[in-house]
Amino acid sequence: MKKLFIVVNVDWFFLSHRKEIAVEAQKEGFDVTIVTADTGQKDKITILGLKHINLPMSRSGQNIFQEIKTFFFLQKLYKEEKPDIVHHVGLKTILWGGLAAKITQIKGVINAISGLGTIFSQEKKSIFSSILTKILRFSHQRENLIVIFQNNEDKTLFLEHKIIQINQIEMTNGSGVDLNKYIHSVEPETGKIKIILTARMIVEKGIFILIDAAELLRSKYQDKIQFVLCGGIDDSPQAIKKEELEKHCDGEYIQWLGYRTDVLDLLKSSHIVAFPSYYKEGIPKSLIEATAIGRPIITTNSIGCKETVIDNYNGYLIPIKDSNVLAEKIELLINDKSKRQEMGGNSRALAEEKFSITDVINKHIEIYQRLSNSN
Secondary structure, three states, X not given: OOEEEEEEEEHHHXXXXXXXXXXXXXXXXXXXXXXXXXXXOHHXXXXXXXXXXEOOOOOOOOOHHHHHHHHHHHHHHHHHHOOOXXXXXXXXXXXXHHHHHHHOOOOEEEEEOOEOOOOOOHHHOOHHHHHHHHHHHHHHOOOOEEEEEOOHHHHHHHHHOOOOOHHHEEEOOOOXXXXXXXXXXXXXXXXXXXXXXXXXXXXXHOHHHHHHHHHHHHHHHOOOEEEEEEOOOOOOOOEOOHHHHHXXXXXXXXXXXXXXXXXXXXXXXXXXXXXXXXXXXXXXXXXXXXXXHOOOEEEEOOOOHHHHOOEOOOEEEEOOOOHHHHHHHHHHHHOOXXXXXXXXXXXXXXXXXXXXXXXXXXXXXXXXXXXXXXX
16 A cells, blocks of 8 residues: 655645545545644544644744754654655645655655745745755656646746756646535625635735725725625734734624634625735635635736636736725625626636536546556
């Protein structure tokens, strides 16, 4: 039985984005171990019959000694356990896990890019980012390595920086969504019109852009609409402080719900999904889920986000950091129920065409088997 390690920075991300892939790989005969930081959700992993190893990793990446500790942990783990395939999800695990896999001569490696954050950002160029690029270039120069991208911009960056070769590339449309669970749902007929954003509370996710747009509409629509922010406080440097969020959210016109596990129900109770992110996304799972539910989406014409919206078909693409245009598009949908319903139906059609989790699972199993056979 081939040993497959799936390495993810944190347990809740594995459960929301890669669980179905791991379960299917187990059914296909792989011995699957999830290597991830335990934030209290380990039992949800092991109850699936999957093995778990706790990963010492800081998601913020501010302490060089913690970073080195993560690398040596993975190097020791790979040397002792000798997995046949390691599947790294996210840039931090790719950085240190990819290096450890090359040094320990792991036979098959998959690196899944789910957004690049700020590492290649022109305004944040530094000696450190240059070093990280060199590490990635070194670790990717090997046989039996596949890199899975979710958008063309990320793929192009890796090619331009000479990190990968064309024959190492595979593409998926995000992490996929279960179309049988996230079924097309008509918008609520009663109550206020709800505009929802689901994301980690990070500045670059456009949280304050949406809040600014909400304030622009307050005097005219306060009794008719409600803005709902759903997402937990993050430990990244860009995270918004709890006190700051509470200062901007009055609990009625603008609500912050914190971390929630009932996102499906919250989407069903909404009318419009707004996501003015300027973060370097892969393809945001929250927007994929919104298409499946059948909601009009307002998001930025930015990396990853624009993959989920055809402008004027299932929503609107707006410039980044432009709360005025965001407010204008929200107002259009507030006052046009038929347009909301038309765009919502188009969102569902787009989900069925592009975002089925079945396609994502099949692609991963094919890659696992390909690497396993080449070994």
